[in-house]
Every structure is written in structure tokens, then in C-alpha cells.
Amino acid sequence: MADPTLIPNGYVLPGQPHPLLAPDANPGYAALRAAYEEVGRRIRASGAELLLIYSTGWPSVIGHQIQALERPEWVHVDQEWHELGEIPYTFRMDAEFAHAYRRAATSRGLHARTVSYHGFPIDTGTVTALKLINPDNALKACVVSCNMYADRGETLVLGKAARDAIEALGRRTVPIGITALSNRYHTEPVPFADDRIQSQKDDDWNRKLLEFLGEGRLEDVSQLAREFALQANGDSKLKALWWLAALMGQTNNYRGDVLAYRPVYGTGAAVVELTPGASSALDKEFDEEDVEVYGGDRNVLTGHDGPPGGSASVAPAPPAAPQSPPLTGRAPRETRPIRRDAPFTEAIRVAARDGAPAPVGAYPHARRVGDFLYLSGVGPRQAGTDAIPGGPVRDADGEALNYDVAAQTRAALANVRTVLEAAGSSMERVIDVTSFLIDMDRDFSAYNQVYAEVFGAIQPTRTTLAIQALPTPIAIEFKVVALTGDAAAS
């Protein structure tokens, strides 16, 4: 669980503007507004310094975005409920935290960027929440987007990165997930005064979820999210609960307080407080993946069949560009499964078309022994061309050349990833690395920095050696040991 002195409590808030703009249109909207205001009082009493918001109303498609404009100002009109009027706002954003969050997310393998543009459209859920719980702008805020395509693993990592940033800066932070519960709207016009949850089924599921949250069972809800989304069309797959659970700590040890649950145009709107503490519920055993580092692969190829009735087969994504191949967040690559009847040991060779440079001697790219995978030395040469990103260390006459060891390191680690994945393993399963440098004094610092970007969060053991030369005009080579198949790295 997160340090309660840094994260005193967390909240789930709804995303519709009715409690702010039309509290008198339905007693439920007024009840939600009162709950928001109570949340504001509790947050002020907690001594929090920062409101950290994940809002399903701010979708992103490539990685995640983090608001970093210090004083956004606008007159907001909701895309859906424009007849309810304007919401003029000026907010105080914590740009320092936004940048720290981006760095933390990046170091965990996520693609993330800060945004700082006048006129940026802050979403209705965030605007409503900040207006009601922080009306005097006493606290700074930070907002992170909800990636439309992110799965549970990616969202968990995003939550853990938030905790990294909170701990790094020592900010006393209240995390807030802005999300509806069931998210089906009325398909016929319904006056606000007659609002209700869209169906009995959705209402039943909402109440079950809130029963769990009321008992402080945050991790149980996080693991229930997929089923809830399926059954009740949960808002954005209920990703906000994944994020919140990962940030606060994946346990059921909270005190839950459901301050309000009401319909807003058919959707389920709830205000919930979670405070770290003892719980009567036992922690549920994990039955879903728990991820520390994002590997850039949403496995969208798995099970894909192509157009019906045709002869289409799934083809892998095109090979990476030849220069400066990315180390994380690449287009998906299908990982070779390990057969249950595979021999105890086998040599593994990876074709150039799959991205691995050809060996320069009589050896395979890797050898699997049981659950262990031993890689032959891997350098930066590019498959098919033998080009060396960052340039060779000497020319054909043996004359020394200037070269970029950082680029060589990136390329070599990208080749390591290629061989690992082709052999049924991954960077996250690496347990031991031996690095060979031809010039320790010149190259160690740059190599060390790139290495940290890739392995900093994975933490395999490492040995770095200075050697006289390598067989090709390269400056660096890695010797890697990893686990394969279902074996965990830690």
C-alpha cells in the first residue's frame, strides 16, 4: 500500500456537469453536488497539496498526456449538455508534478507527454470536479488522460508511475478517478426530473460494485472491472479504478465511504471515498496480471483472423525502421510460444526478416535450457544490412572513427529484445546482463544512461567489462540471460 502520509485518501467521482450546472433539476443531482462539496471539505482537512486526476472524459490514443499549463483559462461548454450553460474557469496546475509524472511514466516504459497550450479543452468531468471540490483553487491539480486502447496492464503501470512521482517529490496527494459506473444513456428523451438508471441490470451491477467499494475492497473492484464493463457498459472499461488501485496500493485494506449514488441521464454516478486502513475483507489472491513496466505490446494480433471467408492470414507488423530502433512501445511482435513438449534444450536462430543480425560465427542467437534462455553476444548491427547505428568505431583501413555509443547501445538493446521475443521471452524477464565496452572511459556514462532507461525498472544483475576489441567495428555488446515461457523474472 502507498505511504498514507503521502496519499491520505482517494476518490471516485462522476463526470457529468449536472451537479454543477443543474443541481435543482433533480434531487439526485443536488445530492451528488452535496457529496462533491463534502469531498472538498475532507480534502482540505487532510492537508493535501495536490489533486491528481485521471479522467475518462479526456481520451488519448497514443500513450498518455499530462496537463502542464500552469493557469488554464477558458469558458467551457459541454459537448452534450450545452443547454445547461457555460462554465468559466481558471485553474492552478502543478507543472512540476506533471513533468515528474511524465518522467516516471517514461521510465516505466510508457509513452507519455505533457501538454501546455492555451485553449486546451479540459474535459467536463475535470472541470466539474475542480469547480465543486476546489472552488477557491486552494490546491494545485494535475490531470492525466485516459488512453482509449490501454488495457489493464498499461493502466496499472500508469498508476504506479503516479505513485513514483508522488514519492519522488514528496507531494501529499489526493488521487481522483473521474468515471461513471454503468455508462448507458437513455435512448428516448427523459426529463431530468424523471431520471433513472438506464436498466435494472445496470443498477444491480452498480450496487454490487458500490457494496465492494463501501467495504474498502478496491483491489477486488479493480479485478472485477472487466466483468463489470462487459455487463454494465462500464465507463471506459472502468480504467479509472485500475489506475486508482495501482496508485493507492493493490489491496482491499481501505475504509470505503459511498457518499452518493444517483443516476445522471441513465448512467451511474457515484461519489466514493477510500481511506487506507484495516479492512474486514481479506485480500483476494491475484488472478490477473500485475505489471511493473509497460512493454509496448497490447497483443492485438492474438486471435485475429482477418476478413471472414477469405484466405487472409495474420502478418506481423512491418519491421522496425533501420536507424535508432525504439526500445519500448514498439508495434506488436508475436512472441514465440514455448511448446509443452519442447526438448529440454534447443538452439534458437532468428531470421534476418524477423529483425536479428546474422551471427558472425558458428553459434545460434540463443540457446534455451529448461526455463532459462542464454543469448549469444548481441551488438548493434542491423538485420540484413549490418549497418551500425551511431557509426562504426573504425573504417576499413582500421582508422579510428568518432561514433555515438548511445545510439549503438540503443540498437544493441533493440536487438536483444528481438532475440528474446523470438525465443519466447521478453525484456521484463531478463535476469542477468554482461556488458562489454571497448572504451570504458569514453563510453561508460552514455551507455549507463541508455541502459537505465531500459533496465532501470527491471533490475537484472549486471557486470560491465572493458575489452580490447569486438569482432565487428562496434563499441558495445551484451551477453544476456533470461527466463522463458511462464516463468517470472521476479
Next chain:
Amino acid sequence: MSAGAILAGVLAPHPPHLVYADNPPQNEPYAECGWEELRWGYERLRKSIASRGVPDVLIVHSPHWRTNSGHHFLGVDHFAGLSVDPVFPNLFRFHYDLEVDVELAQAIHDEAAAAGLQTKMMTNPSFRVDYGTITACHLVRPEWDIPIVCISASRAYYLFSNEVGDAQMIALGQATARAVADSGKNAVLLASNSLSHRHFTVEPSLPEDMSKEHVYHHGQYLWDMRLLELMRQGKSREIVDILPDYTEQTVSETKEGSLSWLLGALDFPTYPAEVHAYGSVIGTGNAIVEWNPQHG
């Protein structure tokens, strides 16, 4: 008054990258180049439409004006302001100034309501027009010299299934066609859907670096080609039949209903469509396709 007509029906995708790469004076960021195949496709489309005269109005169905409480219509004569794309703010910060044909918008609204659809006019003058509308309209008519009608993408029925969502959009399209006919105006209809819609999980540091651009994977490409081939053969009914599956398999923006709306408005054309261009934008498939009812 003579009857109005649909001058062209267009599948007009709205990646902000295309406006960014065009460097219009209204957009703040500046690009070197990029996505030429699609931008040149829009040029071909503009020439094709111009050969048949200047339309009186552009009617755009925009996935980035998302609503759930029915189909909304811009109902204010004039809008001006700054549109910042919440997804790609680094590429699209566009100062827009546009006119709305409120009379026609109201007429489509009324036809749709009479057909039993849930509808609403948007009459708040402080409303910010969505970037999808601006992008599609700019690429089709960069002069901004004719009014638009903008219809939101209502998703309420798609929350139940793609089939019932498409049925709603087809009914909306048929209502649109009736209102256009009664208006006496010549309209170009813009269905602003991308095709396959899987995005890369990272983007290049230079957005217009075309060496990084390709369709997300071959399966997505095959689905897109299957759909485009049906368009080229004038097999609209078959498109409607496979659209729910297509949408599911490619996470396509057709889930926002624009293509179904267009096919309904065009009364399921049996004549071939002209594919002016197909290309990818950060992995998504995009096609500029024109149906000319004069070929029907």
C-alpha cells in the same frame, strides 16, 4: 423552388495531421510536409466536386462531436474561436471562423425527430466546434466560403450493439436526404470516418516523418481493402452487412456512425464510388471516397 440535391457524398476522414501538414494560416503549428497521398487525394476530390459547381452547403457528420442524448445539430449562425485537438494538441491549434446553415440544420433536425429519432439543436453561442468538423470541412473547402451543417455522432445505440447503432444512423441519413431535397439546395455530405483505427502506441518525435508511417498491421489493411473494394463496386448493401464485423475487427471509427449515415442518405448507391486516396496516419487506415449521385 427546384428540389435540392446531394452533389456528392464523401467519406472524408479528419486526421488533424493533414491540416497540420497543409500549413494553413489558421493553424499555429508548422510542418515540413507529410501524408501527401491523402492530401493530394483531397485535392482530387475538390477538383471533382468543383467540376459540378459550387455546393450551397457542406453537411458533416462528425465523430468528434460525441453525444449520447440523441443527434445534435449546430444551431447558431456563426462560430469563431480556437480549436485545440485534445489528442494531438501539438499538431492542431486552429483559429476557425465559420457560418452555419441553421435553416437546413433545423430542417434535418425536424425530419429526424419526425422519424422518431432523439434530436437536439445546439444553440449555445459559446460552444466550441469540434476539431473533426473543422478538419473535414477545411480539407474539402479550405476557402471556408460556404456554410456548413454539423451533426453530432450519437453513440447511445452503439452502446448496445453495432447493428442497432447503424440502423439509427441509416434512418438519420434518410432524414437528411429528405430535408436536403425539400431545401432546394445543393449539398455535399461529409461522413468523417477513418477506416481501421488502431493507432501506434508511440509516435515519432517529428510527426511528419513518413518513414515511420504504415498501416498498423496487414490484417487491418486487408479489412480496409475489402471495404474499399465493395465501395468501388457499388455494393453498399454488402457494406452495411459487414460493417458491424468490420467495426469490431478494426476498432473502426465507423462505430461513430458517419459511414452508415452517408449510405442511408445516398439510398445505398449501386454505382461505383471513386477512391481518391488511401493512406495511413499513425497506423490508422484512411480513405477519401466520393459517391457521385449523377452516376446513379
